[in-house]
Amino acid sequence: MIWQIDLAVLLLVVICAVGALAVKDLMGAAILFGAYSFLMCILWAVMGAVDVAFTEASVGAGVSTVFFVAAVFRTSRRTKD
């Protein structure tokens, strides 16, 4: 595990998490959440948990992002708070 790459990915994870909570546009939040899942997938793969990384990539970054986008499409795009 190369610590510089690890640190960069961890920083990006935190940025994505805070960004997904902070943005007013829910579509943006959904995409940021997908990016968060994908970065987590990279972290799992770096730590050697390849099966978990695979699940995270397919479920977290793939299908759940589509579910969020579909839910935003059918409700409203902006948050109230």
Place this chain on the structure above:
Amino acid sequence: MKALALAIVVLVGGLLVSATVDFPDWADPNSPASRHVSPRYIEKTMEETSVPNIVTAVLADYRGYDTMFETAVVFTAGVACFLLLRRREPRPGPSRVYRHRATGVIVEMNRVPDKEPSPDVFKRIDDDWTPHDLIVMNVCRLLIPFIQLFALYVIAHGHHSPGGGFQGGVILGASVILMALSWDLRTAMLRMKETATGLMSAMGVFIYAGVGALALALGGNFLDYAALSPLLRVDPVAARSLGIFFVEVGVGLAVMATMVLIYKNLASEGRLDQGL
């Protein structure tokens, strides 16, 4: 209120970070987790189940009971989405939109036609989604068979490489969702009807529990695949490997159907006529 919430989040986050100091080092062979049961799996998995990927063996064999209820949880999530979202009454506003296939002209009707026009001449399109992108549609059409083939490989090759029923099932479901995204929901519904998704998600759980019950009927413990060896005419070790494959197929079926079911109900507000 927001300041209070932020303070609580920072406090609890700080506590969690400070607690990680007490964790064993990463990949420490003397940590409690790697002294108890892990060496047993690492040393015995290959000779007991002939499955090189220990994660798959633990998931579907040693901890098969957990995984069975994980599959049941996925099934329950699908049923909950169906019960919450599915609506029988049609959407308000009777307008229908059609595209003339030969010329690409869009025709909007103010009422629902008594007789649907021939689908070879007029293709019905969503009233809020008129753009028609030939490149996206055809690239997805070319890609979907390969995605599905890869998903089947992931399910069947989970013994030797990362993967298994959950991942393969999600990829299979994603291929149907991609069809709904790139074409439209009705095209995907023609390929995979609502009854098919419902039946398949229940069938997946049934296959998993059925393999377990079959082992019980043949004199073993519940989900003890070695008991299937007289039925499969192989030795008990190979029977365990094959049993893992059977339950992975069940998991894959349940997960795929549930993903498609949830997506269809979410994207169409439960009406299943048009959507994202």
